[in-house]
Amino acid sequence: QITLKESGPTLVKPTQTLTLTCTFSGFSLSTSGVGVGWIRQPPGKALEWLALIYWDDDKRYSPSLKSRLTITKDTSKNQVVLTMTNMDPVDTATYYCAHRPYSGYDYASWFDPWGQGTLVTVSS
Amino acid sequence: DIVMTQTPLSLSVTPGQPASISCKSSQSLLHSDGKTYLYWYLQKPGQSPQLLIYEVSSRFSGVPDRFSGSGSGTDFTLKISRVEAEDVGVYYCMQGIHPVTFGQGTKLEIK
Numbered sequence: 001q002i003t004l005k006e007s008g009p010t011l012v013k014p015t016q017t018l019t020l021t022c023t024f025s026g027f028s029l030s031t032s033g034v035g036v037g038w039i040r041q042p043p044g045k046a047l048e049w050l051a052l053i054y055w056d057d058d059k060r061y062s063p064s065l066k067s068r069l070t071i072t073k074d075t076s077k078n079q080v081v082l083t084m085t086n087m088d089p090v091d092t093a094t095y096y097c098a099h100r101p102y103s104g105y106d107y108a109s110w111f112d113p114w115g116q117g118t119l120v121t122v123s124s
Numbered sequence: 125d126i127v128m129t130q131t132p133l134s135l136s137v138t139p140g141q142p143a144s145i146s147c148k149s150s151q152s153l154l155h156s157d158g159k160t161y162l163y164w165y166l167q168k169p170g171q172s173p174q175l176l177i178y179e180v181s182s183r184f185s186g187v188p189d190r191f192s193g194s195g196s197g198t199d200f201t202l203k204i205s206r207v208e209a210e211d212v213g214v215y216y217c218m219q220g221i222h223p224v225t226f227g228q229g230t231k232l233e234i235k
Binding site for chain 1: 155159161178216218220223224226227
């Protein structure tokens with residue numbers, strides 16, 4: 001059974017850097033074709049994909065947020081870390097990490113399952 | 125980026141009646157590999173999104189057969205043949221060609 005859980009601060013101040021950790025079980029990020037993605041959802045709004053890291057350390061970022069995002073992995077710890085710089089109140093959202101199932105290609109992705117999400121509020 | 129547009133944004137359905145949600149993409153989702161990377165998720169109240177349909181019309185494991193997906197190119201539809209109370213929530217279409225993008229969501233309520 002694959003499970004993922006997000007952890008990190010619930011409150012950050014504007015201009016600060018957010019660091020979120022996704023700890024997962026039931027799969028290995030050293031397995032070919034597998035990945036972990038991050039998706040966020042502002043309160044009452046739609047989902048927005050942020051970033052994805054593959055088993056081979058290849059990375060993909062949302063073009064609109066690329067300059068602020070960094071995704072890394074620690075395969076030995078079964079963790080993926082997302083950092084987002086220069087946080088703003090508009091970044092207030094529930095942040096989800098999700099498993100990217102195996103596929104033989106790297107130009108498309110889908111996600112299942114998702115973690116429970118963690119709400120991050122940006123406020124001074 | 126590919127823009128995903130869902131209609132309607134909300135619908136209220138009597139139990140046992142059908143429901144249909146449309147999703148249109150700004151570009152064709154048919155890849156040169158022959159696959160169409162269109163997915164449907166349901167986010168039940170207070171929960172994380174769960175996958176219903178992958179690659180337009182394939183039901184994910186455990187998804188009831190009252191859910192079906194169809195479409196091609198840029199026009200896609202999710203249909204629920206007979207809505208049940210447990211189907212309430214927000215439905216999202218997602219296109220999987222990088223960068224991944226989601227529709228605005230369609231909120232399904234029970235009358």
